[in-house]
Amino acid sequence: MAVATSDSILARSLITDRRSTNFGLKNEVCRGKVVPCRAGGKVKGKGKGRVEVKAVVQIGGLEEVKKAKDEMGLDVVSEEELREKGFLGMRKTKLVCTIGPACCSLQDLEKLALGGMNVARFNMCHNTRDWHRDVIKKINQLNEEKGFCVSVMIDTEGSQIHVLDHGAPSSVKAEEGSTWLFTAQKLEGSPPFAIQANHEGFSEGIEVGDELVIDGGMASFQVIEKVGNDLRCKCTDSGLFLPRAKFSFWRNGKLVARNSELPTLSKKDWADIEFGVSEGVDFIALSFVNDADPVRQLKNYLYMRSSRSTRVLAKVESLESLQKLKEIVEASDGIMVARGDLGVEIPYEQIPTVQEEITRVCREMNKPVIVASQLLESMVEYPTPTRAEVADVSEVVRQYADALMLSGESAIGPYGQKALSILQMASSRMELWSREENRQSILHQRRLGVSLPDRIAEQICNCAVEMANNLGVDAIFVYTKHGQMASLLSRNRPYPPIFAFTSDNGTRMALNLQWGVIPLLVELSDDDMEANISATIELIRRKGMLKPGDVVMVVSDLTPTHINSTAFQSIQVKTVV
Numbered sequence: 001m002a003v004a005t006s007d008s009i010l011a012r013s014l015i016t017d018r019r020s021t022n023f024g025l026k027n028e029v030c031r032g033k034v035v036p037c038r039a040g041g042k043v044k045g046k047g048k049g050r051v052e053v054k055a056v057v058q059i060g061g062l063e064e065v066k067k068a069k070d071e072m073g074l075d076v077v078s079e080e081e082l083r084e085k086g087f088l089g090m091r092k093t094k095l096v097c098t099i100g101p102a103c104c105s106l107q108d109l110e111k112l113a114l115g116g117m118n119v120a121r122f123n124m125c126h127n128t129r130d131w132h133r134d135v136i137k138k139i140n141q142l143n144e145e146k147g148f149c150v151s152v153m154i155d156t157e158g159s160q161i162h163v164l165d166h167g168a169p170s171s172v173k174a175e176e177g178s179t180w181l182f183t184a185q186k187l188e189g190s191p192p193f194a195i196q197a198n199h200e201g202f203s204e205g206i207e208v209g210d211e212l213v214i215d216g217g218m219a220s221f222q223v224i225e226k227v228g229n230d231l232r233c234k235c236t237d238s239g240l241f242l243p244r245a246k247f248s249f250w251r252n253g254k255l256v257a258r259n260s261e262l263p264t265l266s267k268k269d270w271a272d273i274e275f276g277v278s279e280g281v282d283f284i285a286l287s288f289v290n291d292a293d294p295v296r297q298l299k300n301y302l303y304m305r306s307s308r309s310t311r312v313l314a315k316v317e318s319l320e321s322l323q324k325l326k327e328i329v330e331a332s333d334g335i336m337v338a339r340g341d342l343g344v345e346i347p348y349e350q351i352p353t354v355q356e357e358i359t360r361v362c363r364e365m366n367k368p369v370i371v372a373s374q375l376l377e378s379m380v381e382y383p384t385p386t387r388a389e390v391a392d393v394s395e396v397v398r399q400y401a402d403a404l405m406l407s408g409e410s411a412i413g414p415y416g417q418k419a420l421s422i423l424q425m426a427s428s429r430m431e432l433w434s435r436e437e438n439r440q441s442i443l444h445q446r447r448l449g450v451s452l453p454d455r456i457a458e459q460i461c462n463c464a465v466e467m468a469n470n471l472g473v474d475a476i477f478v479y480t481k482h483g484q485m486a487s488l489l490s491r492n493r494p495y496p497p498i499f500a501f502t503s504d505n506g507t508r509m510a511l512n513l514q515w516g517v518i519p520l521l522v523e524l525s526d527d528d529m530e531a532n533i534s535a536t537i538e539l540i541r542r543k544g545m546l547k548p549g550d551v552v553m554v555v556s557d558l559t560p561t562h563i564n565s566t567a568f569q570s571i572q573v574k575t576v577v
């Protein structure tokens with residue numbers, strides 16, 4: 001029987017007769033002949049690299065299989081989706097919801113969780129820490145008591161120059177031709193034609209004649225006079241000041257870069273991070289990252305605090321971050337394309353191409369990417385999205401981003417659950433289309449790994465996905481400690497879902513953000529991979545979710561626990577009987 005072979009993998013197929021297959025925990029027949037890979041030899045500190053590729057092995061009659069745990073480690077939403085839609089119908093694109101006053105009750109959060117929310121985002125710009133703590137507790141409670149698997153992300157405020165809350169309940173209008181004072185001085189009451197900025201140095205380096213743009217184009221002004229740090233400006237394009245509206249300055253059609261003197265991580269951000277660590281959040285998203293330094297700084301800090309399972313995401317929302325994109329992606333555990341602020345810093349028309357490029361770079365470098373902001377913006381007010389918004393959401397899915405994010409649609413809008421269901425439907429539809437069009441085949445994977453073990457893992461995952469797609473298997477099972485194998489599989493955007501079994505809860509919650517990965521928390525043996533495989537297949541089968549005839553591809557990369565033991569890497573295809 002032909003099995004995928006490649007230069008670095010000497011594959012050997014093994015067809016095992018069902019009757020002769022004894023699925024004991026340490027079944028040598030099952031394991032087949034292990035063939036060293038050509039690149040083999042000594043793998044530094046990891047024993048010998050070994051790759052085994054097996055052909056169809058059937059399972060069934062599993063008397064000896066380890067007694068399955070009662071609970072499956074699969075969250076209730078995935079379980080329901082699997083029952084309803086089957087393996088191939090499971091949604092791949094992950095969904096992030098910003099939590100705000102419109103969705104912070106236990107009932108609302110439960111509805112969002114049922115609606116497919118994978119990650120709840122808390123924007124530390126708004127509300128008090130007590131409020132955030134209280135709502136995070138509710139998410140934890142839902143996970144524990146109702147079997148959801150919703151990860152928690154905090155998003156730092158970061159340092160940015162913006163309009164201070166002007167005291168007015170909604171927005172303030174600027175008419176064309178009117179003259180306004182922009183100042184950092186404290187304003188008493190809400191004097192007309194005066195706007196207070198949050199930062200002393202907001203006008204540093206700004207000259208008469210420069211253009212002041214509000215929220216990336218909501219309104220525009222020309223600087224007509226500079227007195228000390230204050231700016232007197234004439235409105236050249238009328239528009240609204242929303243609370244916390246952002247400033248940007250332009251000269252001769254170019255952005256005047258000036259945020260750089262502000263620290264990416266302010267005192268308040270560090271206090272919020274401390275809060276996040278003490279609440280055990282899964283992700284910290286850093287706003288206004290301009291280079292890799294703050295990401296590294298935070299990762300070091302988390303390491304020192306023994307909070308290693310907290311993943312650090314960098315938000316790409318400044319001109320500088322685009323110039324240092326690769327180093328930022330490299331340093332972080334994932335990226336958010338924060339199109340709201342990005343659209344303040346670069347011209348609108350560049351957003352689509354920049355988004356596609358960031359998404360591509362992230363997939364190549366194997367980091368999850370969230371595309372955020374204004375996906376269904378009109379739904380903050382209206383119960384249906386515009387057709388253009390649905391097209392935008394679909395485009396993000398077509399680009400194979402890992403996740404879509406709701407902002408105001410869920411945080412303050414009355415139609416948050418409906419907005420979430422629209423993300424669900426639009427992504428499922430586009431995923432199906434992409435599969436039918438075989439679009440996955442156009443993804444080119446740049447070589448990623450440097451060390452031999454990393455390269456082996458990468459090759460196994462690339463080959464496994466190609467095989468899984470060609471064979472039309474129903475699901476891919478993978479066993480993972482830190483999520484590496486699962487994410488390498490996900491990077492190839494396979495047709496079947498990836499069931500990632502892990503005994504590390506931090507890994508499980510982090511994998512929640514990765515395209516096509518369904519993380520399951522189970523107890524795994526450190527050195528008996530066959531036992532893990534048999535037990536997990538049996539676990540799913542007993543729940544009635546694997547039927548006879550279903551085909552599962554099992555990918556394993558057992559890192560040896562002893563220096564002299566061998567790595568056991570394999571791709572196996574198993575048919576359920």
Ligand SMILES: Nc1ncnc2c1ncn2[C@@H]1O[C@H](COP(=O)(O)OP(=O)(O)OP(=O)(O)O)[C@@H](O)[C@H]1O
Nearest residue numbers: 098099100101123125126127340341407408411412
């Ligand atoms: N915890 C909260 N409390 C009150 N309002 C909130 C909260 N979270 C979000 N909002 C509201 O929802 C809107 C959209 O939220 P979101 O956090 O996505 O804003 P953003 O400006 O896109 O993000 P960022 O500040 O990170 O750039 C905000 O303008 C705010 O009015």
Ligand SMILES: CC(=O)C(=O)O
Nearest residue numbers: 338339340341372373
């Ligand atoms: C999400 C966010 O921070 C932005 O779009 O600016």
Ligand SMILES: [K+]
Nearest residue numbers: 155156157287
């Ligand atoms: K923020």
Ligand SMILES: [Mg+2]
Nearest residue numbers: 317338340341
């Ligand atoms: Mg932002």
